[in-house]
Amino acid sequence: MSEHPADAAGDVKQVEEKEVLEFADLPHRFHQFENPKHGPHFDKDDCRWPSIVGHFFRVIVQDPAIKGFVFLNHGDADIELRFASVEFGRIEKNMVTLASSLGIKWKTHPTEGQTIGKHAYRGKRWVSDGKGEAAEAQRSEMVFKFLHAGCALYIDNLVWEEPYWKFERNPEQQENPLGNSFESLLHLISNFSQAQFDVYFFQTGTNSISAATAWMPRPIPLGSVRCKL
Numbered sequence: 001m002s003e004h005p006a007d008a009a010g011d012v013k014q015v016e017e018k019e020v021l022e023f024a025d026l027p028h029r030f031h032q033f034e035n036p037k038h039g040p041h042f043d044k045d046d047c048r049w050p051s052i053v054g055h056f057f058r059v060i061v062q063d064p065a066i067k068g069f070v071f072l073n074h075g076d077a078d079i080e081l082r083f084a085s086v087e088f089g090r091i092e093k094n095m096v097t098l099a100s101s102l103g104i105k106w107k108t109h110p111t112e113g114q115t116i117g118k119h120a121y122r123g124k125r126w127v128s129d130g131k132g133e134a135a136e137a138q139r140s141e142m143v144f145k146f147l148h149a150g151c152a153l154y155i156d157n158l159v160w161e162e163p164y165w166k167f168e169r170n171p172e173q174q175e176n177p178l179g180n181s182f183e184s185l186l187h188l189i190s191n192f193s194q195a196q197f198d199v200y201f202f203q204t205g206t207n208s209i210s211a212a213t214a215w216m217p218r219p220i221p222l223g224s225v226r227c228k229l
Contacts, residue, residue, distance in 0.1 A: 023068055023141045024117035026084040029092070032107040035079050039103045040163050047164035049073050054158050054165025056102055057081050061155075063091055068116075068148040078107050084116050084144070116144055150185075157181065190229035200224045 036042040041051045053071060061069040065087040072080045085091055088110075099106070114120055121143040122136050131139075157168040170181040177183070189195070197213060200221035204210045209222065 023084055026116050027088050028084055028114045028116050028120040029088045029110045030082045032078045032080045034105045034107050036104050047166055050158055050165040050167045058155050060095055068144055070147040071151050117141055187229055196226055196228045198224050198226050
């Protein structure tokens with residue numbers, strides 16, 4: 001009789017449990033900032049986000065005491081930086097100085113006591129009910145690692161063209177027709193996840209229509225289409 005796959009997975013399970021301890025219980029610091037649109041670095045629309053990352057987030061996360069980080073751009077609403085470190089007090093003092101020099105203003109400050117595994121990236125958004133404490137803690141760390149890897153890769157794609165940071169142009173027209181290597185990544189993520197998402201269409205003017213996902217609040221849509229890359 002052949003061995004059941006679950007019985008043969010002992011070594012894999014042990015590795016996964018060991019990996020969970022890498023970030024588990026590390027303080028998770030979640031900062032939101034107003035999205036800067038002025039100044040010598042942030043006045044150009046197509047360079048604003050890479051310049052925010054290059055001039056601000058990239059400098060902060062170079063600190064070796066930061067074990068992982070995530071940054072996000074919510075457009076006009078805000079931008080955010082999340083990081084895991086036991087030395088957050090010293091790091092955040094440096095953040096205040098750098099943010100002030102760049103004209104970046106805080107919107108909200110971290111919730112004290114929040115950690116990876118016990119608080120961040122948990123709940124129904126990330127894991128189904130009934131899986132238990134250990135499963136939720138593991139999922140919390142896996143989500144954080146996944147997002148961290150993407151943000152670290154984004155930084156690796158930045159190029160400096162004074163006074164702006166820009167995203168590296170990818171010349172592979174067949175695989176990345178819009179010139180962005182993340183096009184291929186989105187394609188591969190869709191390949192392994194088989195994830196679908198809805199795109200909604202809205203009237204934004206007499207002769208104009210815009211599109212948005214469910215995460216971007218809009219008026220009643222004209223219609224929608226379900227997509228899978």
